[in-house]
Amino acid sequence: xxxxxxxxxxxxxxxxxxxxVGGEPxxxxxxxxxxxxxxxxxxxxxxxxxEIARIVxxxxxxxxxxxxxxxxxxxxxxxxxxxxxxxxxxxxxxLKALAPHKPDLVLIQDAARxxxxxxxxxxxxxxxxxxxxxxxxxxxxxxxxRSLDGALVATTEDRHQLFAAQTPQGFRFGQIFSAHMRAATxxxxxxxxxxxxxxxxxxxxxxxxxxxxxxITHPEDFARAERIVLGDSRMETRIGTGxxxxxxxxxxxxxxxxVRIPHTAKLKGHSDADVALHALTDAILGAIGEGDIGIHFxxxxxxxxxxxxxxxxxxxxxxxxNAGGRIVNLDVTIVCEAPRIAEHVPAMRAVIAEAxxxxxxxxxxxxxxxxxxxxxxxxxxMVAMASASIELPRND
Ligand SMILES: Nc1ccn([C@@H]2O[C@H](COP(=O)(O)OP(=O)(O)OP(=O)(O)O)[C@@H](O)[C@H]2O)c(=O)n1
Ligand SMILES: C[C@](O)(CO)[C@H](O)COP(=O)(O)O
Numbered sequence: 001x002x003x004x005x006x007x008x009x010x011x012x013x014x015x016x017x018x019x020x021v022g023g024e025p026x027x028x029x030x031x032x033x034x035x036x037x038x039x040x041x042x043x044x045x046x047x048x049x050x051e052i053a054r055i056v057x058x059x060x061x062x063x064x065x066x067x068x069x070x071x072x073x074x075x076x077x078x079x080x081x082x083x084x085x086x087x088x089x090x091x092x093x094x095l096k097a098l099a100p101h102k103p104d105l106v107l108i109q110d111a112a113r114x115x116x117x118x119x120x121x122x123x124x125x126x127x128x129x130x131x132x133x134x135x136x137x138x139x140x141x142x143x144x145x146r147s148l149d150g151a152l153v154a155t156t157e158d159r160h161q162l163f164a165a166q167t168p169q170g171f172r173f174g175q176i177f178s179a180h181m182r183a184a185t186x187x188x189x190x191x192x193x194x195x196x197x198x199x200x201x202x203x204x205x206x207x208x209x210x211x212x213x214x215x216i217t218h219p220e221d222f223a224r225a226e227r228i229v230l231g232d233s234r235m236e237t238r239i240g241t242g243x244x245x246x247x248x249x250x251x252x253x254x255x256x257x258x259v260r261i262p263h264t265a266k267l268k269g270h271s272d273a274d275v276a277l278h279a280l281t282d283a284i285l286g287a288i289g290e291g292d293i294g295i296h297f298x299x300x301x302x303x304x305x306x307x308x309x310x311x312x313x314x315x316x317x318x319x320x321x322n323a324g325g326r327i328v329n330l331d332v333t334i335v336c337e338a339p340r341i342a343e344h345v346p347a348m349r350a351v352i353a354e355a356x357x358x359x360x361x362x363x364x365x366x367x368x369x370x371x372x373x374x375x376x377x378x379x380x381x382m383v384a385m386a387s388a389s390i391e392l393p394r395n396d
Pocket of ligand 2: 087110164165166167191192193215
């Protein structure tokens with residue numbers, strides 16, 4: 001089967017009255033979120049999907065200059081068409097503009113939702129393979145009350161079968177075009193295209209929406225949108241480094257990365273002398289400004305004699321958690337001639353992940369030799385270096 005041609009309608013013909021506190025020169029779809037106008041972000045989200053052949057923006061008759069001022073240009077972006085006095089009427093204008101191009105599928109998107117991800121768009125298109133329509137939606141999480149006057153609670157609704165609808169909503173072009181044409185002849189107003197599809201007897205499948213796929217509706221939604229783009233500005237990323245050396249002495253195994261590795265010698269130390277976990281613990285403590293391992297676990301204190309170094313690592317992890325932080329990634333390099341490290345790396349990552357409560361993909365462990373040079377080359381000892389990247393709440 002040849003690939004289906006996909007078109008997109010972006011409805012941007014509203015006045016954005018609820019998002020206005022008064023005094024803003026522009027309606028919400030032309031106002032910036034982290035430097036880029038909402039409508040430019042929405043268009044870009046769909047231009048990012050190469051399978052999309054054509055995009056038609058639908059704009060308000062008073063906004064032609066504002067639209068031109070966005071400077072949007074792409075060969076897949078059609079000239080804007082003028083919308084109607086309701087969202088439903090604006091969608092119909094978009095469908096009419098697309099009709100001569102005969103797309104197989106159409107995605108209908110609110111300009112006011114700038115964060116439709118490629119994954120969400122792809123999920124909608126997947127459901128459209130087996131249904132007449134596809135709707136991203138989120139299950140409701142609040143208890144739902146009905147009130148007749150907005151002041152007194154009348155009843156509590158069962159939320160378990162209720163979902164909040166999002167866009168893009170996807171349809172077979174011919175089916176939704178004729179459903180919209182018919183819907184335009186009845187007195188009822190429909191708030192989304194899935195409702196028109198349901199009314200026309202089409203089968204609309206659902207996909208899981210996204211909590212980031214917000215519709216900018218009220219003034220405070222701009223701050224939320226900025227946080228989605230920029231991340232949480234109350235957090236900052238810290239970097240810490242760690243370095244440790246231990247000497248070999250007579251023995252039959254070394255502890256490295258929390259794993260016992262049989263060897264012709266052991267590492268000398270007050271604890272289990274796990275040079276890799278010591279460097280890593282120091283890197284974490286360094287990132288959060290908590291000194292070093294010796295301050296927390298002094299070698300002079302007999303209670304730490306022979307202690308498994310994973311105890312030190314867990315303590316550093318606890319300090320991160322208590323500071324409201326989050327480990328972004330950890331990177332450890334072990335320098336030795338022997339033993340061979342590579343086959344033990346998965347076990348080391350598993351021990352560290354378990355100790356810190358993070359996924360193994362955030363942990364890297366590498367090993368190298370020192371080309372027989374120096375004390376490492378003479379197999380007198382071993383070195384480990386580590387770095388840690390940690391997100392912490394700002395405190396300045
Ligand atoms: N006559 C209209 C009304 C709405 N929309 C578009 O439909 C989407 C969803 O509508 P909504 O968020 O309600 O936007 P507005 O109608 O602009 O908001 P308000 O009701 O606060 O004025 C928006 O992208 C909006 O631009 C449209 O194209 N034509
Ligand atoms: C289509 C929609 O985004 C689904 O949630 C929503 O209904 C559009 O907003 P409106 O305020 O109903 O126009």
